[in-house]
Amino acid sequence: MKRLAVCVAATASAIALAAGPTAAAPSPGRHGEAARHHAPARPASESARLARSILNTKGITYAGAHVGGTDKASLPKQNLVDVSHGRPARTSPWGHKKGARVALDTRMLTGVLKLNTQYHYRFEISEFVGGEHSSTSKHYAGRAVDVTWINGRHVGKKADHRGFMNACRKLDATLVLGPGDKGHSTHVHCQW
Ligand SMILES: [Zn+2]
Known part of the structure; x- marks a missing residue:
């Protein structure tokens, strides 16, 4: 679970970097997708x-x-x-x-x-x-x-x-x- 979280976060960062300055203001659709992918990776309370x-x-x-x-x-x-x-x-x-x-x-x-x-x-x-x-x-x-x-x-x-x-x-x-x-x-x- 923890490994997956790190992996997903790293991938998201890599995409943001590759996309360049425009990544700072992602489209609503893309933002929604990222939020959905991150949901299961929250650390346990x-x-x-x-x-x-x-x-x-x-x-x-x-x-x-x-x-x-x-x-x-x-x-x-x-x-x-x-x-x-x-x-x-x-x-x-x-x-x-x-x-x-x-x-x-x-x-x-x-x-x-x-x-x-x-x-x-x-x-x-x-x-x-x-x-x-x-x-x-x-x-x-x-x-x-x-x-x-x-x-x-x-x-x-x-x-x-x-x-x-x-x-x-x-x-x-x-x-x-x-x-x-x-x-x-x-x-x-x-x-x-
Ligand atoms: Zn009691």
Whole structure:
């Protein structure tokens, strides 16, 4: 991808040089063509790179279904795939923000990645922006993650949720909820 970008840019420069001074004011048609050719060569955004890194991390896995309904387009792995391709993540067609498209926050993505690479947790993500959350939930802003399995144990059934929650806090999460907090007996919520 990077090599292609360099190649295309070099070709465009060569054409501009060969065309001489008139190239400084290209015709609208030619300008349009150049813009179209350059579009796919844009460098990946930080969120796209982070999403790709998370997808490539073996210790991070994903729920294959939502709790409240069936919608593959808003499953957590698909949220990351979309963002890795430069597209916003999709919410579910139910809940408080139906069928929306939202970016995933780079602080949240960095935290999720480091929970594995820095704190060595193996965990399963149940939701990013999909599923149903409270009306003002930061899930709908792409700033929260829910985790149901930690190191092979389900949250609420002997998983080390305290250690995991502390790791979220050390990674600068601004709100961390889990067993003992209302509505969080079986999952950990970390938000940035
Ligand atoms: Zn949550």
